[in-house]
Amino acid sequence: MKRINYFILILSIGVLAACKKETPATPTNTGETFANGVFIVCEGNFSQGNAAVSFFHKDTKQVEPDVFSKINNYPLGDVFQSMYGDGSHYFLVVNNSQKIEMLDAQTFKTQKSIQGFNSPRYYLPFQNKAFVTDFGANAIWVLDADQNIKSKIPVSGWTEQMLVFNNELFVTKVKHGSCVLVIDPVNEKVIDSIPVGEEPQWIVKDKEDKLWVLTNAYIKSKPANLQRIDPATRKVLSSFSFPSVNDAPGRLKINAGLDTLYYLDNGVYKMGIHDAQLPTQAFVASGKQCYGLGLDLATGTIYASDAIGFTQRGIVFRYTSNGTLLDSFRCGIGPGDFYFVK
Amino acid sequence: MEIINLKLKIYSGTFQTKYMHTKGLNNFRKIIVMLIFLSGALPVFSQMDKDTLHLKEVNVLQTKKTAKNLQKIIAFDSFTLQQYKTSDLASILSTANGIFIKSYGPGLGTISFRGTGASQSKIFWNDIPVGSSAGGVFDFSLVPLFITDQVKVLYGNASLKQGMGGLGGSILLENNRVFGKNNIEASYTLGSFGTQKGLLGFNYGNAKISGATKLFFDKAENNYTFYNLAKFGYPLDTQHKAGSSMYGILQELAWKLSDKDIFSAGLWYQNYARDIAQAMTSINGHQWKNDSSTRIFIAHEHRFNKVIWTTKAAFTDEALHYRDYLSQINEKSKVDKLFLKSAADISFDKNKQMDMAVQYTKDRAISDGFTGVRIQERASFFMSYQQVIGSFQYQLMGREEIINHVSYAPVGNVVLLQDIIAKQVLQIKLGAGKNFNFPALYDLYWIPGGNPDLQPELAYSGEGGLISALYLLPNLNLNSELTFYWSDINNEIVWLPKNHGYYEAQNIKRVRTEGLEYREELKYIKGNNYYGATIAYSYTQALVSSTLNANDLSLGKQLIYVPKNTLYTSLKAAYKNWMLMGEYNFTGMRYTLADNTVSLPGYGLVNLSIYRTFLFKNYSFSVHGKILNIFDVSYQTIQWYPMPGRYMEIGIDFKL
Numbered sequence: 002m003k004r005i006n007y008f009i010l011i012l013s014i015g016v017l018a019a020c021k022k023e024t025p026a027t028p029t030n031t032g033e034t035f036a037n038g039v040f041i042v043c044e045g046n047f048s049q050g051n052a053a054v055s056f057f058h059k060d061t062k063q064v065e066p067d068v069f070s071k072i073n074n075y076p077l078g079d080v081f082q083s084m085y086g087d088g089s090h091y092f093l094v095v096n097n098s099q100k101i102e103m104l105d106a107q108t109f110k111t112q113k114s115i116q117g118f119n120s121p122r123y124y125l126p127f128q129n130k131a132f133v134t135d136f137g138a139n140a141i142w143v144l145d146a147d148q149n150i151k152s153k154i155p156v157s158g159w160t161e162q163m164l165v166f167n168n169e170l171f172v173t174k175v176k177h178g179s180c181v182l183v184i185d186p187v188n189e190k191v192i193d194s195i196p197v198g199e200e201p202q203w204i205v206k207d208k209e210d211k212l213w214v215l216t217n218a219y220i221k222s223k224p225a226n227l228q229r230i231d232p233a234t235r236k237v238l239s240s241f242s243f244p245s246v247n248d249a250p251g252r253l254k255i256n257a258g259l260d261t262l263y264y265l266d267n268g269v270y271k272m273g274i275h276d277a278q279l280p281t282q283a284f285v286a287s288g289k290q291c292y293g294l295g296l297d298l299a300t301g302t303i304y305a306s307d308a309i310g311f312t313q314r315g316i317v318f319r320y321t322s323n324g325t326l327l328d329s330f331r332c333g334i335g336p337g338d339f340y341f342v343k
Numbered sequence: 344m345e346i347i348n349l350k351l352k353i354y355s356g357t358f359q360t361k362y363m364h365t366k367g368l369n370n371f372r373k374i375i376v377m378l379i380f381l382s383g384a385l386p387v388f389s390q391m392d393k394d395t396l397h398l399k400e401v402n403v404l405q406t407k408k409t410a411k412n413l414q415k416i417i418a419f420d421s422f423t424l425q426q427y428k429t430s431d432l433a434s435i436l437s438t439a440n441g442i443f444i445k446s447y448g449p450g451l452g453t454i455s456f457r458g459t460g461a462s463q464s465k466i467f468w469n470d471i472p473v474g475s476s477a478g479g480v481f482d483f484s485l486v487p488l489f490i491t492d493q494v495k496v497l498y499g500n501a502s503l504k505q506g507m508g509g510l511g512g513s514i515l516l517e518n519n520r521v522f523g524k525n526n527i528e529a530s531y532t533l534g535s536f537g538t539q540k541g542l543l544g545f546n547y548g549n550a551k552i553s554g555a556t557k558l559f560f561d562k563a564e565n566n567y568t569f570y571n572l573a574k575f576g577y578p579l580d581t582q583h584k585a586g587s588s589m590y591g592i593l594q595e596l597a598w599k600l601s602d603k604d605i606f607s608a609g610l611w612y613q614n615y616a617r618d619i620a621q622a623m624t625s626i627n628g629h630q631w632k633n634d635s636s637t638r639i640f641i642a643h644e645h646r647f648n649k650v651i652w653t654t655k656a657a658f659t660d661e662a663l664h665y666r667d668y669l670s671q672i673n674e675k676s677k678v679d680k681l682f683l684k685s686a687a688d689i690s691f692d693k694n695k696q697m698d699m700a701v702q703y704t705k706d707r708a709i710s711d712g713f714t715g716v717r718i719q720e721r722a723s724f725f726m727s728y729q730q731v732i733g734s735f736q737y738q739l740m741g742r743e744e745i746i747n748h749v750s751y752a753p754v755g756n757v758v759l760l761q762d763i764i765a766k767q768v769l770q771i772k773l774g775a776g777k778n779f780n781f782p783a784l785y786d787l788y789w790i791p792g793g794n795p796d797l798q799p800e801l802a803y804s805g806e807g808g809l810i811s812a813l814y815l816l817p818n819l820n821l822n823s824e825l826t827f828y829w830s831d832i833n834n835e836i837v838w839l840p841k842n843h844g845y846y847e848a849q850n851i852k853r854v855r856t857e858g859l860e861y862r863e864e865l866k867y868i869k870g871n872n873y874y875g876a877t878i879a880y881s882y883t884q885a886l887v888s889s890t891l892n893a894n895d896l897s898l899g900k901q902l903i904y905v906p907k908n909t910l911y912t913s914l915k916a917a918y919k920n921w922m923l924m925g926e927y928n929f930t931g932m933r934y935t936l937a938d939n940t941v942s943l944p945g946y947g948l949v950n951l952s953i954y955r956t957f958l959f960k961n962y963s964f965s966v967h968g969k970i971l972n973i974f975d976v977s978y979q980t981i982q983w984y985p986m987p988g989r990y991m992e993i994g995i996d997f998k999l
Contacts, residue, residue, distance in 0.1 A: 049935075310897075
């Protein structure tokens with residue numbers, strides 16, 4: 002038996018030195034505030050817990066790659082889908098971590114981690130409640146004033162972006178009957194639906210109170226569509242079909258004047274709301290694989306990102322409103338969207 | 344006692360050979376040879392310091408190099424297989440040079456072999472390719488070691504005899520055919536985290552007919568605790584929804600019609616259902632996976648003159664069912680494979696050997712991931728010739744493959760072996776070859792993102808090294824091997840995001856791997872007692888050598904989840920009716936981002952297993968115990984996926 006003890010002892014020698022448990026860092030209170038800058042929604046990889054909120058200071062052009070974990074001392078999770086701010090709080094929607102992090106807008110500290118979702122996509126408040134779309138819940142979640150789940154509106158399939166107009170909630174519904182759902186947010190009921198092209202995901206409102214919906218029928222190998230809808234009559238006013246199934250438009254945005262649309266499709270395209278046809282040339286970054294798009298409504302600056310395979314830090318390119326490249330910077334993994342601090 | 348005797352039989356066989364070959368060696372030569380190998384180790388350890396030195400894992404390895412095959416092949420010996428009998432294939436492979444198991448927790452482990460990707464290593468069961476050709480990636484935790492009699496690690500192009508695609512290497516599982524053996528073996532094991540394992544085996548027959556039946560089940564709750572680094576304050580959490588349940592059967596039959604003709608057949612069925620362990624960052628994720636596979640074969644072996652002619656037909660069915668309960672994903676896939684092979688091994692004389700084979704496979708795949716039925720047909724011709732010329736040996740291998748009626752340029756491998764000091768005391772080996780890996784069906788046809796225009800991944804590779812077998816003292820011998828290798832992989836398939844957020848498979852990357860594998864094995868055998876020690880170190884450099892995106896910072900960087908340094912050491916002892924094995928397995932730091940800005944720290948694990956056999960007149964009874972991760976090290980092999988801490992098991996074995 003002594004031999005056995007000695008045997009174990011020999012093995013142990015190297016191990017004790019080798020197996021130090023990492024000591025977690027203590028929570029950080031940076032005391033910093035976030036103004037005159039832009040948060041970059043860095044999605045991270047599915048199931049790899051490496052989403053991040055990067056912050057770009059427009060004055061100094063400095064980038065903080067991961068302000069959430071720096072301040073809160075735990076990772077955001079994955080996949081960071083979208084961000085919403087109401088002036089006093091930020092809401093970070095993290096779909097594969099099945100949560101929404103509610104943060105203090107001044108300190109960026111977590112106030113609450115809202116849980117109970119399947120795969121949340123977007124958050125939008127209305128009066129004393131908020132709505133959350135979901136990839137797999139077959140429902141739109143309704144939160145109460147305390148940000149707890151109070152109910153859900155049954156829908157079939159994946160719901161995506163939302164927009165409130167004239168006390169009605171318009172929601173893009175991607176699968177199981179692609180359409181724009183019209184919801185009564187007070188009574189929390191679906192009251193209508195507007196058929197559009199396959200797989201609508203993005204929705205914006207123009208200066209004439211018309212809605213623009215961008216569809217992406219990539220899964221079904223059908224051409225994508227950009228459609229203008231009258232929310233009052235629920236009619237499609239105009240429809241622009243992309244020429245090829247290989248066109249993969251996305252990230253529909255609208256400028257501060259609400260008269261010019263921007264979207265990605267191997268470059269950044271822009272189109273006036275009264276243009277008779279889709280643009281044939283990219284406005285900036287022609288031919289580039291862009292993943293995220295942001296418009297700084299205060300300056301007109303365009304932010305376009307390259308996720309570079311989601312296996313490393315992404316890069317963001319900034320362009321002036323007339324398309325001149327300003328600069329670029331690195332951020333977290335998978336920069337997909339931008340939130341501009343007002 | 345039977346177990347120990349079996350082990351000693353194997354070792355004493357090699358021992359006698361080594362002794363006969365080397366007893367005339369003088370001490371000066373011994374010292375020179377040892378210095379050569381130690382000098383090879385020095386740069387290894389200096390490099391390890393740079394990457395935070397720790398220790399890697401150990402294993403018992405037995406290298407078989409005969410005139411028939413000069414490829415680098417390592418076979419686990421019976422001692423190690425016995426100690427790992429209740430484990431899965433991934434566990435034992437993690438002890439081999441050059442292999443890193445990427446584990447997401449219990450029940451899901453893919454392989455990185457010599458720095459290559461998971462789809463660039465293949466697995467064969469009695470020469471039959473197993474695993475689904477749909478995804479192209481095999482989960483090595485699916486295979487219970489109980490079902491196999493031999494596990495061989497085929498390095499580099501060594502698996503060209505079985506098939507293409509093992510750019511890093513391949514794994515070969517073999518079942519031995521023994522006539523006249525009649526016994527019963529039963530084992531029951533209880534372990535931590537709600538683990539239960541049961542094994543039941545029968546061997547039966549006579550000199551003409553043999554049969555073997557193996558039944559197994561393995562259940563685990565996997566409800567281990569871990570520090571949740573993804574939560575504020577790093578609380579102690581419990582893994583939930585990670586339970587697994589596996590059961591299956593292996594059935595073999597053989598009929599020796601005459602001394603020249605043997606018919607055989609085999610069946611391997613198993614079902615493995617498990618909840619997939621979640622990342623720390625998932626609050627209430629719930630994914631479930633079920634792998635069900637049926638593999639059957641019939642074979643005929645005919646010997647005449649100097650030829651062994653083998654004909655084999657097999658049918659495999661691999662079904663996968665995956666569910667993500669939160670995302671409402673419910674997908675199934677099913678791949679049926681027909682396999683036909685006819686091979687001739689020709690021994691012209693003791694110095695000349697030739698192997699030839701023709702092979703046909705037809706895969707028929709149905710999946711929710713793509714439309715319709717996808718068919719992949721492969722026809723191939725293989726030839727190998729090896730010759731011994733005095734102190735020099737060489738082997739030429741070539742393989743031509745036609746896939747879906749398209750003929751691809753032949754691939755092959757050349758190995759040269761020269762004695763530096765006679766009688767295998769010191770040999771030098773050089774090899775070079777070409778191989779390719781055809782895209783998996785999902786790469787080609789998955790909706791969305793599959794790309795039917797993908798080209799095969801093409802690899803050029805080479806390796807060289809020194810091999811030594813020394814008899815140092817009576818009953819004591821030392822086997823050493825030092826191997827350097829490189830490979831250049833073109834057209835590597837990568838899934839990249841498109842504008843719309845979906846990924847698409849593309850041939851865009853070029854990867855260059857280089858490495859070193861160093862192994863020493865010391866054995867002392869006297870009477871019924873055996874003592875052994877092994878050290879196996881691997882250095883793996885896998886760098887991206889070409890990218891298409893100017894913004895890509897991965898150029899010249901180490902591939903993610905490929906540790907540069909791994910080390911395995913083991914001590915083994917068999918004394919009277921005791922068997923004991925201690926292991927230390929170190930895995931070095933791994934990058935988790937392609938620009939090498941984020942990494943996971945290295946970790947070292949200590950394992951101990953013990954076996955005590957009680958002999959009775961007609962049967963034996965054994966008690967075995969095992970402790971894995973004795974020091975309860977908290978570690979992750981994949982970021983945010985907690986691995987189990989200390990695991991203990993105890994079991995009983997009965998043999999009649």
